[in-house]
Amino acid sequence: MPRCAWCSDDPLYIDYHDSEWGVPTRDPQVLFEFLILEGAQAGLSWITVLRKRERYRQVLFGFDPKRLAQMTDAEIDECMLDAGIIRNRRKLEAARRNAQLWLELEDPSGWLWSFVGGEPKINHFESISQMPAVIAEAEAMSRGLKKAGFGFVGPTICYAFMQACGMVMDHTTDCDRYPALARVPARHPNGCDA
Secondary structure (H helix, E strand, O other): OOOOOOOOHHHHHHHHHHOOOOOOOOHHHHHHHHHHHHHHHOOOHHHHHHHHHHHHHHHOOOOOHHHHOOOOOHHHHHOOOOOOOOOHHHHHHHHHHHHHHHHOOOOOOHHHHHHOOOOOOOOOOOOOHHHOOOHHHHHHHHHHHHHHHOOOOOOHHHHHHHHHOEEOOOOOOOOOOHHHOOOOOOOOOOEEOO
């Protein structure tokens, strides 16, 4: 099956590419998980984060923002000893702070989707060389998140977040996933179309 050129032959990467990347979601739990994981990726490769994702789910309370917001300094100290995650105190503290801020948002899903006008932005790139490093919508999201106090939400991270959650569909035109995702609406958590 033809895939985007960035997708290696790693089974974990293939599964992520084929089943998650670029699939529009409005589920706040999924959006929150990706926001935290994309922040953890800063300076690293995405495959590194994917390989540690299950352990992150265990130590970060299933990405439950209510529980993560209450994470103690002692729990962060414990995480710093866990080789199953990326041991970066600033990123872990940012995850806790981001969870606290997430809970203050009235409609986090709607707010994040507003940066693309509420609908997936469908690109038609023939190759990854045509993809920009960042887009205006990601820069706007980054400014909005930073203004609200979120950390590890630079424009590049926000663009990767938008791609992961299907706010921006960047599967290349030669990819097997492109035809279906070039026309799919964003789904609400209840399964209805947007």
